[in-house]
Amino acid sequence: MGTTQLEPVPEPKYWHLKTVIGEALDSDFAVGEILPNERELAARFGVARATLRQALEQLELEGRLQRRRGVGTTVAPPRVGVDVSTSPNDWPGAAGDTWQAVGCSPAVPPAAVARVLDTEGDEPVHIVRRLLVSHGQPVATELVYVPGTSVPDLSGIDAPSGATRARGVLRELQRLPLEGQDRAVELGSARADDARELDRLPGAPVLVVTTRYFSEGRTAIASVATYRADTCRLTFGDSGDLEIRHDGRRRAS
Amino acid sequence: MGTTQLEPVPEPKYWHLKTVIGEALDSDFAVGEILPNERELAARFGVARATLRQALEQLELEGRLQRRRGVGTTVAPPRVGVDVSTSPNDWPGAAGDTWQAVGCSPAVPPAAVARVLDTEGDEPVHIVRRLLVSHGQPVATELVYVPGTSVPDLSGIDAPSGATRARGVLRELQRLPLEGQDRAVELGSARADDARELDRLPGAPVLVVTTRYFSEGRTAIASVATYRADTCRLTFGDSGDLEIRHDGRRRAS
DNA sequence: GAGTGGTCTAGACCACCGA
DNA sequence: CGGTGGTCTAGACCACTCT
Numbered sequence A, B: 001m002g003t004t005q006l007e008p009v010p011e012p013k014y015w016h017l018k019t020v021i022g023e024a025l026d027s028d029f030a031v032g033e034i035l036p037n038e039r040e041l042a043a044r045f046g047v048a049r050a051t052l053r054q055a056l057e058q059l060e061l062e063g064r065l066q067r068r069r070g071v072g073t074t075v076a077p078p079r080v081g082v083d084v085s086t087s088p089n090d091w092p093g094a095a096g097d098t099w100q101a102v103g104c105s106p107a108v109p110p111a112a113v114a115r116v117l118d119t120e121g122d123e124p125v126h127i128v129r130r131l132l133v134s135h136g137q138p139v140a141t142e143l144v145y146v147p148g149t150s151v152p153d154l155s156g157i158d159a160p161s162g163a164t165r166a167r168g169v170l171r172e173l174q175r176l177p178l179e180g181q182d183r184a185v186e187l188g189s190a191r192a193d194d195a196r197e198l199d200r201l202p203g204a205p206v207l208v209v210t211t212r213y214f215s216e217g218r219t220a221i222a223s224v225a226t227y228r229a230d231t232c233r234l235t236f237g238d239s240g241d242l243e244i245r246h247d248g249r250r251r252a253s
Numbered sequence C: 001g002a003g004t005g006g007t008c009t010a011g012a013c014c015a016c017c018g019a
Numbered sequence D: 001c002g003g004t005g006g007t008c009t010a011g012a013c014c015a016c017t018c019t
Helices: A013-028 A038-045 A049-061 A111-117 A162-173 A192-197 B013-028 B038-045 B049-061 B111-117 B162-173 B192-197
Strands: A065-068 A072-075 A080-083 A100-107 A125-134 A137-146 A180-189 A205-215 A218-228 A232-236 B065-068 B072-075 B080-083 B100-107 B125-134 B137-146 B180-189 B205-215 B218-228 B232-236
Touching (some): A049 A065, A049 B180, A080 A125, A080 A137, A100 A162, A111 A218, A137 A162, A137 A192, A205 A232, A205 B180, B038 B049, B049 B065, B111 B218, B125 B162, B137 B162, B137 B192
Parallel strands (some): A080 A232
Antiparallel strands (some): A100 A125, A232 B180, B065 B072, B100 B125, B125 B137, B137 B218, B180 B205
16 A cells, blocks of 8 residues: 555545555455554545545445554454344244343333333333354344233242343243244444443444344334444344455455 | 533533434424534534534434435434345245336446356346335335346347346246345445435445345345435334334424 | 535544553 | 544535525
């Protein structure tokens, strides 16, 4: 990546920069390699740092770069495919579920959640917090909203909160007949607490997967899962190795 | 939304701004209403315009605002749910498909696509371009990559290119037995051509849905669909009215 | 032409990380 | 501590849309 002068083109500088750097990433850098710092890069391309940052932001959004404050900018590995297929027609916490229960506490759900649960707006539900770790990295957090009516018998569970109780609530859930589910995916930005757990800054782009689980003709539970959009690719169906966007990347030495 | 002074807090100004404006959106504005312009808002909150823009960008990313150059910033309607469920186990272009075929031309697919299609890297395929319109707005573009071997008999199709040929290729596809499909969703940024069709600027955030269709033990076709991330919520399953993220929005008068 | 959002600059300081 | 990316400023000019 030499001292490339950007020829004057009608397209925005940051867009052109993104293309140029993106190509350099494919040809001159290996996964995990550290890029020159932003001030240096900006000087090299003859643009202000803010302009350069706009290009890097886009590349990070596309999962091609990873930036960490105090450390530097590195070439990101390909996105990890996370299976969110509906085929394991199971409740959260079923056998084979790879999420880690983190905690559980009773609370009044947000109004929008209460609405899909068909509960009263001020009726507290069990909120189970879970974390999904893949390749040693946290990739998603989830809040599972469980109305008391869906787990009527919690007598066997001593723990008042925490991971143990979370697992207990999810275990209790397995006794309900699951009749179907309903899912939506949309773009969001990480709330402060999610961001902390996902090792990102607040506002980082995330894929929000909202699921409704039906049992006995009503919505038994609802869950909102938040996936890191920069590092994840959500997969539906049997094969998680579908990769179609980028190529030509070398592996780290 | 008065001349609110931001109290000095440890969190970034733009983050706090986003919260404040977001709340004002819920309580003081109707869908479709125009906000004061950026210079005015920045002055009101006592911040630089760039800082204000950072907040607006986040709100736009979350689908709560819509900004158009030369026009202004308006309050966005709730995201439209787009059904991408796998249940209509059908090829693209099957009966009931609401996409509009735009064109079709032979071309060598990108290397990454050729790989999943199991074709030679330099073998041209039919590339069908389609557009999905919802509520009068274009919400997605799609490229369907069809190897010649999947539509061996195109003799009935006169049109050399264009929408007519696109429909012909898709019609021919229906004769193949569909054995399954495979899907992935990830975040991307709009290429220049997609952006134009979606009425957005290049680099706008999009949800990229990549699908592989299997027939007779191999990948018969592949498709890459690009949805506007700001206005769309992808839904899987029977109910497209699942909305769980925001509430309290009034309707435009 | 007037007014909007989009791009860009050249600085400054802050928060965080690792040696 | 020095170096990194993150935040913020106060300007300027451009591209676009409406009237």
